[in-house]
Amino acid sequence: MYNAKVMDHFNNPRNVGEMDSPDGTGRVGNPVCGDIMEIYIKVEGSIITDVKFKTFGCGAAIATSSMVTEMVKGKSLEDALKISNKAVAEALGGLPAIKMHCSVLAEEALSSAIDDYITKHPEKNSDALRILRKTPHHKEE
Amino acid sequence: MKPIYLDYAATTPADPAVVQAMIPYFHDAFGNPSAIYSYGQEAKSAIEKARSTIASLIGARDEEIVFTSGGTEADNYTLKGVAFANQKKGNHIITSAIEHHAVLESCKFLSKIGFKITYVPVDKYGLVDPDQVKKAITDKTILISVMHANNEVGTIQPIAEISRIAREAGVYLHTDAVQTAGHIPADVNELGVDLLSISAHKLYGPKGVGALYIRKGTKLMTFMHGGGQERGRRASTENVPGIVGFGQAAELVQPELDVEMIRLTNLRDILITGILNKIDRIHLNGHPVKRLPNNVNISVEFVEGESMCLNMDMAGICASTGSACSSASLEASHVLLAMGLDPVQAHGSLRFTLGKWTTEEEINKVLEVLPRIVTKLRAMSPLVKK
Numbered sequence: 420m421y422n423a424k425v426m427d428h429f430n431n432p433r434n435v436g437e438m439d440s441p442d443g444t445g446r447v448g449n450p451v452c453g454d455i456m457e458i459y460i461k462v463e464g465s466i467i468t469d470v471k472f473k474t475f476g477c478g479a480a481i482a483t484s485s486m487v488t489e490m491v492k493g494k495s496l497e498d499a500l501k502i503s504n505k506a507v508a509e510a511l512g513g514l515p516a517i518k519m520h521c522s523v524l525a526e527e528a529l530s531s532a533i534d535d536y537i538t539k540h541p542e543k544n545s546d547a548l549r550i551l552r553k554t555p556h557h558k559e560e
Numbered sequence: 561m562k563p564i565y566l567d568y569a570a571t572t573p574a575d576p577a578v579v580q581a582m583i584p585y586f587h588d589a590f591g592n593p594s595a596i597y598s599y600g601q602e603a604k605s606a607i608e609k610a611r612s613t614i615a616s617l618i619g620a621r622d623e624e625i626v627f628t629s630g631g632t633e634a635d636n637y638t639l640k641g642v643a644f645a646n647q648k649k650g651n652h653i654i655t656s657a658i659e660h661h662a663v664l665e666s667c668k669f670l671s672k673i674g675f676k677i678t679y680v681p682v683d684k685y686g687l688v689d690p691d692q693v694k695k696a697i698t699d700k701t702i703l704i705s706v707m708h709a710n711n712e713v714g715t716i717q718p719i720a721e722i723s724r725i726a727r728e729a730g731v732y733l734h735t736d737a738v739q740t741a742g743h744i745p746a747d748v749n750e751l752g753v754d755l756l757s758i759s760a761h762k763l764y765g766p767k768g769v770g771a772l773y774i775r776k777g778t779k780l781m782t783f784m785h786g787g788g789q790e791r792g793r794r795a796s797t798e799n800v801p802g803i804v805g806f807g808q809a810a811e812l813v814q815p816e817l818d819v820e821m822i823r824l825t826n827l828r829d830i831l832i833t834g835i836l837n838k839i840d841r842i843h844l845n846g847h848p849v850k851r852l853p854n855n856v857n858i859s860v861e862f863v864e865g866e867s868m869c870l871n872m873d874m875a876g877i878c879a880s881t882g883s884a885c886s887s888a889s890l891e892a893s894h895v896l897l898a899m900g901l902d903p904v905q906a907h908g909s910l911r912f913t914l915g916k917w918t919t920e921e922e923i924n925k926v927l928e929v930l931p932r933i934v935t936k937l938r939a940m941s942p943l944v945k946k
Contacts, residue, residue, distance in 0.1 A: 480885070
C-alpha cells in the first residue's frame, strides 16, 4: 500500500514530540474521521527555526505530518504557507488516492500553526502573508 | 520467516488435503456435471458427495444445500429471494445493526425499492435482544436475519431464542453462519433456522464457493437463471473443484470441532489476559463469554488501528482493525459504533482471530511485540496529555 519513503517516515518519523512554549500551535482533524494532527512551531524573525508534531492516525497521516515538518524547518513563514498538500505527497513519492486527504490535513495543520502565531503577533502579518493565508491552494488530487 | 497469521476471520489457508482433493477436478475429472458421459457423471458424483458432507456439518438434508459463489451470494440470495417471493405477504424485514455488509447492503438496496427494514440495535457487548426482535414484528414481516456470530467482535447471538419468536409469528429466519460453521456447533434444527449461509474459505476451504441452506418448503425467488443447475435454484455450471474442496474442508473440520474449540478458547484467553496485563488503557470489545473461541478484539486508547497493523506487519504479524483509515469507505466499523464505542475507540481497535495453525509461541510473540508498538505510537499521539 505504501512506498518505501512513506514507510520510512512512518517508521522513523522526524520531529516527533512536544515543544516548551511553542510560538504557534496548529491542531486539525477530529476523532470522527480518525486523524488528529498537532504541529508546534518556533519562529525567530520570520523563519520557522524549530517544528514538532504529534499525530493520531494511519500510516499516511504519520508520514505526511513527519514530511511536512521536515519540509518546513528553516523556511520563512511565506515559503511555509506555499507548501501544498500535493508537494507533501510528491516529496513522499506519492500516496494511494484514498490517502491523499492525509496530506491535506498535514498542510492544514501547518497553516493552522502559522495562523496561531500571526494571531499572537499581528505585527508580523505582512501583505504577502495576508494574501497567502487567504488563498486556499490545496487540491486533493 | 513466514509471517504469523492472525486474521483467520478474514480468510483461512486451505488445508493441504483440500488442495489435493481439488486437483483431479481441473484437468482429469474435468467434466461438466450435467453431461451424460462418464466425465460428467464423475464430476456430478463428486459434487453430490460434497453436498452430503456439508449437509451433515449443519444437520441438514442433502437437497436443502444449494452451492453458491460464497457467503456474500448466499446472503444476497436470501434477502432478495425471500423479499421478492413473499411480497404479497408483506414487505418488512428485520435485521440487526451489526450484520455483515452483504446483509446490510442487500437490505439497503431493498429499502430503496419499497421494502421496510428494521435494524434492531445491539447492547454494549454486541448482543441482539430477542425481545426487541419480537417487538419489531408486524403482520407485514416476511424475514428476520440475524448473524450467528459477529465477524468483528465474535459475539454469539441467541439464534435459538429468536427462532422461537420467528416460528410463533410465522416469519422466516435466516442466519449468516459464515464465522461459525465448522468452528462451533451450527445445526439448522438446534438453531431453528429456515435459511443459513456458509462460506468455504472461512473453514480452510477454497475461496469462491459457499452454500445456502434452504429448509424444505421455504419460498424464495431464484436469482441465477440459466441452465437449471441446483434443481433450478441456482444456475451456472458448477464450480466442481471448489465444491469438492469445500466438501473436503467440511469433512476435515467436523471431527476436530470440539477439540479445536477448547484449544482455541485457551489460546484466545491467554492472548486476552496477556494483553490486558501488559498494556494499560485497553478495552476488550464484544461479549467476554458468548464469544467465538478464536476472536480477540481490543481498543487501545490514544493510538489508531491502521498504524498498529502496519507496525504489526513489520514485526511479521497479520492482524486487522476497525479503523476508518483502513477501510475503503473511510468509515469506522459499523459494528463497534453500534455497540456504543465512540469514534476514537473504534479507530483504535485491533482484531486478532486465531485458527488451525495458531500456536502458543505465536501468541507469545504478539504479547512481546504489541506493548512496544503501543508505547511507540502513544509517544507520538496528541491524545496523550502530559
